[in-house]
Amino acid sequence: MTTVQTVETTRARSAGRGAPDRDRRRRVGNQTPPLTALGFLAPFLILYILFIIGPALYGLLMSFFNTSLVKPGLGTFAGLDNYAEAFGSREFWQSMWHTIYFALLTTPPLVILGLVFAWLAERATRGKAFFRVAFFTPYVLPSAVMALIWVWLYAPIIGLLTKFVTLIGLTAPGWLSDPHWAMPSLALATVWWTLGFNFVLYLAGLGEISRELYEAASIDGASPLQQLRLITLPLLARTTTLVAVLQFIASLKVFDQMFIMTQGGPNYATRSVLQYIYDSGFTDMRTGYAAAASTLFFIVVLIASAVWLVITRRQNEES
Template identity: 65%
Template sequence: MSTETVTPPARPAPPPSTPTPPAPGQGRPAAAFLLPFAILYLAFIAGPAVYGLIMSFFDASLVRPGLGSFAGFGNYAEALQDPDFWSSLWHTLWFTILTTPPLIVLAFVFALLADRVGRGRWFFRLAFFAPFILPSAVIALIWIFMYTPELGLIEAGLNTVGLSSPAWLGDPAWAMPSLAITTIWWTLGFNFILYLAGLQEIPRELYEASAIDGAGPWQQIRRITIPMLGRTTTLVAVLQVIASLKVFDQMYLITNGGPDFATRSVLQYVYDQGFTNFRLGYAAAISMLFFLVVLAVSAVWFSIVRRQEKEV
């Protein structure tokens, strides 16, 4: 990293008050540069994280000042026995299972095709990426209308090809797949861009060389593209899993967790408990448990990346 640590001669030498050699007197400017970030970080990330942890041991209420009475591990014990907490965790996981594979595979296929085609890339980028940049509220308005029984475009489309349509958002069994379809449509563009960037890093000569050696398109994809994109795929998969675990918007906006709570995610459960039922302490405890889950997933990612780095 930085090796240029020569003090400019025009500047007066720093007072020799700090005799320790490893800190060559840049501590003060460094502190000044770090300060604005540090203040916000401590005030709005680290501070709340500690406060949230404390709160999770109390019966804090939204509508009462202070922390309320001490609950010990009561909130955690309750959460672990709370079927609604477990089902919200399962819904979140189910959503992740439904969305992650298609979001990776489709994004990969589309990016691969776009990369091979070469022409009209701006158009594909527009088509696949434009939804991603729109707010979830806009997505929700559009897709609620798409899924509307009788009037919606999806039912009309299925009817014209002679298929009948399930009650997309009304049936507890179909509500989550419906949200998954919407999410795939909405966020595929992000992975598409990541894969496209990854594809551009692959040297063209590899393809040319293999073509000269007589490799067909499928062989090129199998032998060059997929292995070369291994790291991108890991990255996409992990970002995807973490993003899916944090799902809130789609459920809140499209089904409000229903029907019959069949689509309530963990974050919505936090929201419901904390801000609808006023149980801030309990909500904080659920947040902490959820944090552990995210942390575990991140840890798995780190170990995979480390192994990949050793292999390459």
């Protein structure tokens, strides 16, 4: 009997000593070798370097030269002359202000309406799938299709908005031909077009909030608006920060709808900084100067991203 116990004890100790070794070998065996992982990443890395990193570095290099589309090579070295010219250019800063103005017109309504419609769709007892599809469908439209729809809506005589304003006894403005109305008109079209993206982000954020919190608040007698103010908005603070910054950066990069609907007019009232860069590089053929203006614009977008990182870090520290 003693011998049997001794053998069993020895086997148990051996098994105990072997278990960590087997676990360690299993973990090592499950790890993907570095060369294998690099092989899977290689196609993406090659394309990313060729079409993103490479052109960006070459554009930065061009910004220090008088590069032109009509002359081969980089051209003559210009140093910081292109940057100095961009800093002193009234047209550059005017287009930068148009871009910021457009971002200020579109970001608040896109954030607020995205939250409101997502909250209403989440609380709907019927037709949730319909509301989600209805709000997100405009976002999948190509920019040219969206622009064509709103050009028809803004048409001076036959446009639907023009007829509606006339029907209620008002004089329809020149939606896209009046310098004072052109930018708000573009902002309205953009809000309709891109609202679905923020709507989906807020739906995802609302889905992460526990239903038990709302049930407890209802038992305590809280109204839906009180639940929105005391539960939904505080718990969606990070989502709101993300949506606001992403939307502001996206609005800064506006180009398609302005270029298609107004071509930067009237009287350059809607020319964004990206269209200014496009005109400098492909109309005036000054690609070196356009690269310098692009670098300055990149710095502005980088500052906006840095602000988001600072706000997010503070939110993480507070939580």
